Amino acid sequence: MQKNAIKEIVIVGGGTAGWMTAAALGKILGTDLYTITLVESEQIGTVGVGEATIPMIMLYNSVLGINEDEFVRETNATFKLGIEFADWRRLGHSYFHPFGKLGVDMDGIGFVHYWLRWAKQGGSLGYASFNAETQAAREQKFMRTPEGAGALPNINYAFQFDAARYAAYLRRFAEKRGVRRIEGKVVRAEQDDAGDIGSIVMEDGRRVSGDLFVDCSGFRGLLIEEVFATGYDDWSHWLPVNRAVAVPCEKNAPPLPYTRATAREAGWQWRIPLQHRTGNGYVFCTEFTSEDEATEKLMSRLDGAPLADPRILRFVTGVRRKTWVRNCVAIGLSSGFLEPLESTSIHLIQVAIAKLLAMFPRDRIDRSMVARYNDEMRFEYDNVRDFLIAHYYVTERNDTPFWRYVSSMAIPDALQEKLELFSQRGEVMAKHNDLFKETSWFAVLAGQGLMPESYHPVADVISDDELRLRLSRIRTGITERVAQMPKHEAFIEQHCAAAALT
Numbered sequence: 364m365q366k367n368a369i370k371e372i373v374i375v376g377g378g379t380a381g382w383m384t385a386a387a388l389g390k391i392l393g394t395d396l397y398t399i400t401l402v403e404s405e406q407i408g409t410v411g412v413g414e415a416t417i418p419m420i421m422l423y424n425s426v427l428g429i430n431e432d433e434f435v436r437e438t439n440a441t442f443k444l445g446i447e448f449a450d451w452r453r454l455g456h457s458y459f460h461p462f463g464k465l466g467v468d469m470d471g472i473g474f475v476h477y478w479l480r481w482a483k484q485g486g487s488l489g490y491a492s493f494n495a496e497t498q499a500a501r502e503q504k505f506m507r508t509p510e511g512a513g514a515l516p517n518i519n520y521a522f523q524f525d526a527a528r529y530a531a532y533l534r535r536f537a538e539k540r541g542v543r544r545i546e547g548k549v550v551r552a553e554q555d556d557a558g559d560i561g562s563i564v565m566e567d568g569r570r571v572s573g574d575l576f577v578d579c580s581g582f583r584g585l586l587i588e589e590v591f592a593t594g595y596d597d598w599s600h601w602l603p604v605n606r607a608v609a610v611p612c613e614k615n616a617p618p619l620p621y622t623r624a625t626a627r628e629a630g631w632q633w634r635i636p637l638q639h640r641t642g643n644g645y646v647f648c649t650e651f652t653s654e655d656e657a658t659e660k661l662m663s664r665l666d667g668a669p670l671a672d673p674r675i676l677r678f679v680t681g682v683r684r685k686t687w688v689r690n691c692v693a694i695g696l697s698s699g700f701l702e703p704l705e706s707t708s709i710h711l712i713q714v715a716i717a718k719l720l721a722m723f724p725r726d727r728i729d730r731s732m733v734a735r736y737n738d739e740m741r742f743e744y745d746n747v748r749d750f751l752i753a754h755y756y757v758t759e760r761n762d763t764p765f766w767r768y769v770s771s772m773a774i775p776d777a778l779q780e781k782l783e784l785f786s787q788r789g790e791v792m793a794k795h796n797d798l799f800k801e802t803s804w805f806a807v808l809a810g811q812g813l814m815p816e817s818y819h820p821v822a823d824v825i826s827d828d829e830l831r832l833r834l835s836r837i838r839t840g841i842t843e844r845v846a847q848m849p850k851h852e853a854f855i856e857q858h859c860a861a862a863a864l865t
Contacts, residue, residue: 368726373573377403380695380712381579382533385542387716390427394541404548414635414642415622415706416521423713435859437532439638440524441618442505444496450626453759458810461496462519466837472819475805479818495841504848505620523635552590559690578693587693594684601752602680604630608658609644613667617852629765651765682744687736707747749778750799757811789815
């Protein structure tokens with residue numbers, strides 16, 4: 364058998380990014396032809412902010428062959444049907460960004476165009492009434508799509524889980540498949556004569572050599588930045604929040620099947636319900652409030668007794684100019700950071716892992732593959748960035764200096780084009796590989812107050828009676844479906860309640 368030149372893989376850093384990478388490589392590549400080593404230090408804490416996900420995590424779990432009920436039990440998880448945005452458009456207003464489609468696409472165009480036509484003719488039901496995930500969330504219900512559901516669309520969902528338990532779960536998964544873990548603090552990397560990283564050096568003098576290094580060291584970018592000085596594109600002029608104060612609290616009610624993001628004076632506050640507790644955080648900008656003020660505000664707004672001291676996280680939104688250099692690939696916070704407003708952090712880790720596997724080198728690092736990887740990852744970050752900016756820019760709020768700034772700032776040209784097209788005819792012409800499709804853009808932009816002037820002309824082809832009939836059938840189907848769902852908490856208790864809620 365031909366010896367593989369790229370066979371020793373070293374992952375620097377644990378946490379969510381490190382153990383997601385280790386678990387995927389251990390499952391897909393295996394440890395017969397490859398040696399997979401993860402180096403982490405218990406002295407270095409992990410960020411662990413992202414406890415909420417989006418439905419693409421289902422693909423990751425499927426590829427790894429993870430049993431969903433076991434996964435939910437082991438991570439004290441709950442199910443997530445979308446995100447409720449409170450006070451973003453204006454104080455006292457809320458809307459829901461659901462997973463799943465609005466209505467049913469017809470005649471080659473999106474359902475929203477038919478709804479827009481109907482609404483302009485006096486239709487009274489809001490577009491959210493035509494989405495099963497939104498209606499289930501409002502009634503605190505949940506169920507998976509049953510087998511033999513026929514023509515019914517899937518119930519789309521993700522998870523809300525304990526990030527520390529998630530990393531521990533994946534560690535057990537990876538180690539069972541031969542991934543080796545080394546405890547210790549990495550202080551530097553050594554390059555060979557060609558300029559590649561040859562080994563990393565531990566605080567106690569140990570060296571770990573490898574052929575390919577994955578940098579999961581967090582914001583520091585121990586390898587990708589400190590060795591290769593790739594540079595960082597700072598996006599804080601568009602996404603100015605640069606701090607988060609986080610604290611868990613006791614749960615005081617059945618867990619909701621969705622995440623809540625509430626706009627605040629200088630940013631926004633998250634609420635993520637788990638089986639055993641509730642995760643809370645205030646994401647804010649220090650130009651408009653101090654760390655002490657933000658902490659005081661968050662603690663005063665908890666709906667349960669705090670379970671720990673609040674913790675401050677500091678960051679700069681943006682992305683590394685290159686996330687793969689020579690034999691080093693950055694995954695997770697070491698590659699960039701986009702605030703957790705739409706729960707995309709874990710998704711970007713997943714995308715990076717998938718692309719690394721798709722372009723995995725055999726005998727040598729191929730420059731063309733590296734260039735393609737960097738281009739595709741940059742596209743992913745740009746795409747998410749613009750979607751997040753829209754939440755701030757499209758708003759009626761001007762009640763604080765923070766909101767006056769974000770609602771009047773200059774925005775990227777690509778986002779400006781999307782907003783102009785949406786305002787004209789209710790679509791942004793999302794590309795096939797865009798993470799956020801037309802339904803997501805519509806839910807957020809319409810929810811924020813930007814309602815299209817018109818709609819796609821194909822929606823005018825059918826008669827008024829046919830339009831009303833189609834919408835009535837869709838609405839009836841959704842109502843009947845949600846009526847059959849159990850309460851979210853009851854579903855968890857029946858299928859996947861954690862044995863010990865600690």
